[in-house]
Amino acid sequence: MANLKTLKTRIKSVRSTQKITSAMKMVAASRLRRAQDAAVAARPYAQRMERMVASVLSNPAVAQNGPRLLAGTGSDKVQLLIPVTSDRGLAGGFNATIARETRRRIAELEAQGKTVKLFCVGRKGAQSLRRDHGSKIIGVVEDIGRTGVKFTDAQDIANKVVGMFEAGEFDVATLLFNRFVSAISQIVTPLQIIPVQAPKIEAAPAGGGHAGHGNAAGAVYEYEPSEEEILDALLPGNLRVQVFRALLESSASEHGARMTAMDNATRNAGDMIGKLTMTYNRTRQAQITKELIEIISGAEAL
């Protein structure tokens, strides 16, 4: 019957979908590897940068009269959320969890009487949030990490955010990104980038010693030019590094999430092919039996 033909087409289409999902899984796996390597390679810079900031801030006089990036505006009325998502979908709950967390935070902050603005990194997040929070979006950055996350991407984002901060558009900026735990687990993590949260000052000199430095804990550095000027240059640098790290984590998470999602899809397609083949065979057998009965009962009637 016609049913057999539809079943056959159905099986064929599921099989080709399976091929696509399994190819996407493989691509995601290799991208994940690269993203993880990039995240590891970025670690020394971030660590040393943090140590320098901590060292400069260990002088309380400097820390107290720090620049605005450190001290903040003295208010937390206007909050900027920076959800980091991907440009492309088919990555399981990767983008949806970020969007959900962003919505939750918006509701929470607005309940506290604060103004919320959004700066979306990644097309998917912007698309999803535009529907109900379109008026809050003050910027969108897309096309990040198509060929691996570059430091210039982080620079662009950080410069835009700092520019907006200096223009007085917000008081506090928080990044929301997926922290990479494993291919099957990514955790939405908030990271406040403005005002800069000082690295743990006590831990820093000890960390330096542990890294193989012979100098006594809390070595006294000379600063050239002054501590204030170094801090002025360090803080935006540190901000760029933090944005870069978040982008790297997010990129690793994206590929991990996509790999898992595509693995599941491939498996589901396999199950479906199994079921469809079973139905196909049953139907075929039923048809044969029916034809046989017809022939036999025809012969008997004679």
Add this chain to the structure above:
Amino acid sequence: MADTGSQKIQFDLVTPTALSVSEPVDMVVVPGAEGDIGALPGHTPLITTLRPGLVDIHNGGHVTQSFFVIGGFAEVTPERVTVLAESVEAVANISAQDAQARLTTAREALAGASVEGLAAAQAQVTAAEALVQAVTLRRAA
């Protein structure tokens, strides 16, 4: 210089994407914001910002490697020099024409720069000038 003996200083050149160089060397000269700083083993602990210029690695009395950086930071301790730079290029990989071309582009950008962009454009020119100077010096040597 050559016989500072076995005394070496650990030199790390770090960029956001990689640990570019990590090796013991005789001396490192970094372009500090207030003048070049030559760091030998036992240097006083120091943190400085960098201006655009060259980071030179000295071994056995010669410059064995040199890198062009556009700003960044250096941390000097008695045993270690760490240079953090967002953009690092080995001078050996930059041709004289390339350097000259960059200077021309930077000068053009400066000529057309708006009031807000002036400082940034000026910094670009200074960086390009330092680069041209470095490359020609390298040729002459």
